[in-house]
Amino acid sequence: MWSRNKRVIGMMLVALLTVGLISGVAVAQAYERSETLYVSGAAWGPASTWNPFQPGNLANTTGTLGFVYETLFNYDPLTNTMIPWLAKSGTWVSDNVYDVTLRDGITWSDGHALTAADVVYTMNLAKEHEALWFAPMWNYLVEVVAVGELGVRFEFTDAPLYQEFDNNLYNIPIVPKHLWEWRTEEQITIGANANPVGSGAYLYDTHGSDRNVWLRNENWWAIDALGLTPAPKRIVDIRFSSNNVALGSVIKGEVDLSNNFLPGVAGLADQGIVSTYFEGAPYMISANTAVLFLNTIIAPMDDPAFRKALAYAINVDDIVNVAYAQLVAAASPTGLLPSLSAYADQAVVDALGWSYDPAEAAAVLAAAGYKDIDGDGYVEAPDGSKIALEVTCPSGWTDWMAAIAVISDSCKAAGINLEDVAPDYGAWNTQMQTGTFNMTLNNWAAMSNTPWTLYNLLFRHPIQAQMQSGNFGRYDSQELFDLVDALAAVQTSDIAGMQAICSDIQTIMLTEVPMIPLWYNGMWAQFSTSTWTNWPLDDDNDPSRLPTTWSGYWQLGGLMMLCELELAN
């Protein structure tokens, strides 16, 4: 028995060794390096769906939207311009009629032509299936009809939400009617859509639990129509589960572009080991705003004076310089990204804005009656009750955990008893949505063509039992809500009209401080120039490129980056 076992195990060992030896000798049949671009940082889990209507889960198959499925328009957030894409043009014929003309000669990857029928079909899906994310568009949309092969007409009610619609124009993926019209509701809304057929620059090749592989579509319409050819024949989108591995791979040049948040990149960039968009701080393009939501229905956060004192008390410089080691920039009190600075009213900011100032925080607190009565170093409320608060972020979100540590430290220094706590993601999410938190960080507004996107997050209304996607602190101001609604209904071409409303919003926001924008989370991007060069850089005079692979950003300049890449010598 035992000798037999020994023999079996011995044989196993020999087999393993043999395989090892042979494999060592065999020449690796890897992907050709000069044709392959290795990227990482976008996918946080294994790929599971190629259904372009699943925005949340698409994060893990970052090319489904943008590579495979395309949108009518692309958008360049750096210059704030809409770029005609599948659409050759789009015009508001009247206040409630929008006409789109598609490009001629676009084909799906199976050879069928992409026509107005496909666009109409796609738009109508949201009318039939309320579970699709863009279904609310039909609240103000009357019908979408084809006008010939290439024309599409959108007819609206009297009050279309222009801002949202514009946003939809570069976010709704157009799907092929001939392959989708037979599908059940379930297949359309939640089906995995394996082996997707789209119109875009790349085709699905393969995937694993830690990667997505895309192959260039050599018959892509834009090669001829726009003279654009993505440089890499193959894109391997790697999901690194740890910063260690991601950082190591970038340093070694095994990964060409990492969009992970990697600690210590500033130092590596300074040493020339990796490249970043900016040569110095903040190194990264600002991508979204990290906002400290304050639960305004709980004392003392229901007191604007206390909220303003908080705004003065938080040492954002430490967040920027220590927690992030200079990889981010402090946010404007308006919360608007630099790309939307046209809508930030500097006069309002100058008059009402704030920056880190512990003395001012103390003064504001004292003036509002917050005093340290019992001498424990922390102020008590005007009615004498103790104040003990918590600031949260999800456990494991390391940069934010470091940030809330700074927040709690600086608040304590200013006399506000604030502890930093990191519950698990689910618990954090529940607390946030049910309003059972004190203060928490959130950054759920993506880069956008309009300030409305941010305000839609900050001042989501009406106030409900569950605030699922905004206004977590339940700040209630009808005046403000009306302003946000009014902004949504302004034509995106009416810059002055938007600015006027934004100015009013900002006046209330900076006076009342319903929440505190703290810093801009970066569009983390560190690249290696060992194989590919001509990455998007700050000094570049062609800004329509973003160094990112994040889901939903290909049509915001990510694809353009691929087209501009060049092989290193």
Next chain:
Amino acid sequence: MSLRVEDLTVYYQTLRGDVRALESATFSLADGEIMGLAGESGCGKSTLSNSLIRLAPPMKHIKGRVILDDQELPIADLHAMNEYRFTEISVVPQYAMNAMNPTRKIGKMAEELLRSRGIDARKALPELERRLDLVELDHDVLKMYPIEMSGGMKQRMVMVLSTLMDPSLLLADEITSALDVSTQKAVAKMLVGFRDREIVKSIVVITHDMSILYQIADGIMIMYAGQLAEKASTETIIHSPRHPYTKLLITSLPKVGVKHDEVRLKGIPGNPPLLLDPPTGCRFRERCPLAFEPCMDVPPFVEIEPNHFVACWKEGGANA
């Protein structure tokens, strides 16, 4: 003369000093003799038996020689003794119930034991089976594991195993104490059978059960507190013992076989001395009703009659 032990002294080394478990034992054993070795627990009879076959630490050989069939055994050398163990001198240990590997079939174990002595087990099989017949064990036991056997079966099996190499001397240590009375008798008889068939030349039976000795032993040697007290033919020891201790031992015996480990000499006041620091002279003297002045010196083990040895100043010697 098969076995001759001369002045054998073996101590146990402990932290608190040497335990003088066997002191100057000198005796001999004739060919074909079955000698019983008896005495209370801790009197050194197992020490004597162990030192003949496996004198391992903490036991320590102090002095003395052991001569078996004209050869001196290197008893102090654990390794050199291997040559003699099993072939010349063998043992049926006290723990015979647990002496066999629980995870090995009996036959396999016998085979491996034989092979370690360079003997082809297949050729030895007929003889093995003959001996199984001798102890009335079915041949199938070779295919059994020890746990499948009863205590008596195990005892007999160990007897067969231990004598496979036809040793000159067999030490049988408490072989009956764990068995019930009827089995005791059978096992004892088989032991005699081994001698009668000349599988072994002579046997030392270590026990405190005098009744068994009465049945099978030719001679009996009595030990007390590490010293030899008396040695004579079975008849003599039972009916006309000379040493005061033997006398007390015989009179205090229950009628049938004593099974319990602790034989207490109720008639003798006091306890056996601690061997860590034994009294000088005769170690029985403190309990001896006849003790007198000379007992302060160790009495010699002298032959007061042919084949009757006694270590007592009252018997033989100068004061005899």
Next chain:
Amino acid sequence: MTRATKKKRNEFLYFAMRNNKLKIGAVIILFFLVLAAVGTLLTKNDPETFAGPMSSPPSAEFWFGTTFFGQDVFSQFVIGLRATFLVGAVGGGLATLIGMLVGFIGGYRGGVIDEGLNVMTNIVLVIPTFALLLIISAYFEVRGLFMESIFIGLTAWPWAARAIRAQTLSLRSREFVDLARISGMKPLRIVFSEIAPNMMSYLVMAFILQFGGAILIAATLDFIGLGPTQGFSLGIMMQYAVLWGALPLGSWWWFIPPGAAIATIVGALYFMNVGLDEVFNPKLRET
């Protein structure tokens, strides 16, 4: 105390003092215990504050260097040591206690109660308790060190219960227990005044093993982020080190000390255990 037991105790002490394994193990444990106790006096830095230069190697001021944020690794380390010992003592202690309870009751009472406890023990033994711990930990939004220790204790006991039951079984039929029973002693008293003292060595060794085991389990939980949600432990230090790229950034001083300390402490415990075994069991002493 009778002469015999006194002598016995002296003998244990003698062998204990002579046993190198026990001595080496004990010295190591003592060293870390002292470090955990007085370590905070050796550094003026709070483990959480950004006290020094970022990611700096060990120096005279920061003995174990600093973290990515410039926190003092040494002060985190000594705080983490405390957590380690706490988890070991509470988790290991609770596991031993439950193990004793189940083992004693099952072993002494026998019958249906024993059968029931046996089945229970075997079930907990078979269930991969770590997976269960993961889920339990994830259930609590905010977790503390003490709570973690309790959970570990609640899932780690079957091994001890089994061993103690077997020992109790063998002691149950001994004379002195019979005597106590005949004299009308209550079962619980028999267990604690007659049986338990006679297997003290066994209990001590079981506790040591459970102590070490609890430390390892806690470190594993902490490392994957299911440990205490506040404060430091050696496992949490390793987690942070890995999360903040200490490997590619070369900050070895951040992840080496915590793991080395755990391995050394638990290794020393196991070493002590074998030493104790040799002390209590004369057969095993080196000959």
Next chain:
Amino acid sequence: MKRYFGRKLLIYVITFFLAVTIDWLIPRLMPGDPIQNMLARAALNANAAERMYTYYTHAFQLDLPVWQQYLSFWNALLHGDLGISTYLFPTPVVDIIKAAVPFDIFLLLPAILLSWWAGNKFGAYAARTKRLDNTVLPIAYLLTATPYMWLGILLAWVFGIILGWLPIAGAYSYTMGTDLSWAFVGSVLKHWILPFLSLFLVGFGGWAIGMRNMIIYELEADYSHYLEALGAPRKLIRKYAFRNAILPQLSGLALQLGVIVAGALVTEVVFSYPGIGYLILSAIQNQDYFLVQGCFLFIIIGVLLANFLIDIAFVIVDPRTRKGMVGE
């Protein structure tokens, strides 16, 4: 033997039943709402979110009465259906696990068997060999006391980062597809070595020490003394001691499975090795209760199965169980 297996089987059945029930309770006891967490990531318009919430709740049958959910859970389970993952929506949990299991088997089986085998061999060899006992065994103590992840981190740091010899993440190279070529096999092996080593070394230390201690006990057992008294060669005595010492080591293997699973879990996390361990952590972090359920169930079944195999092995090696002399 019947009694032995009967008892074992009873315990397995009860364990399985309890485990499945615990398993079913998981998504219902966990904090937060799995559907909400899934939708939250989509950052939807409030109206759409509400509609989708109803939709998904129904899809996951979370709107049924509790007892009905429990029954249908068993029913689905017996049909091999573990529901749909929310984290990897809309992939069925069974498919996800199926994809991960080969990696677990590939990593764990050799690591467990080889470390057990080599550790026992070495421990038996080192026992009562003074030189080895004093030099190598302390290292074994340190090994078995080493937290799996720390050993993993050290190996990754030394061999992956400093020396750059071996990859430290994934199951095969990012530079190739999964077509079965020598290069692919080589890449798989290269990625396997470090996680395997972390598991192997810790296990090896533990088994070596266990065996050393067991052998020392066995060498003092009666049957060993008997063999010595018969002058049997040292080799034979050790062989017999080994045969007996291996039994507690075998049941030790069964007892250790839970610990090994935990070790495998963190090792997979350290090396991003795509097995169940790695999966269950992702599932927990992403509040994917259905996947957590599936992974937990799989681990339970795996451990029960392994226990059962060890029981069978025990019967083969230990005559006492086979002859029904020992209850368990």
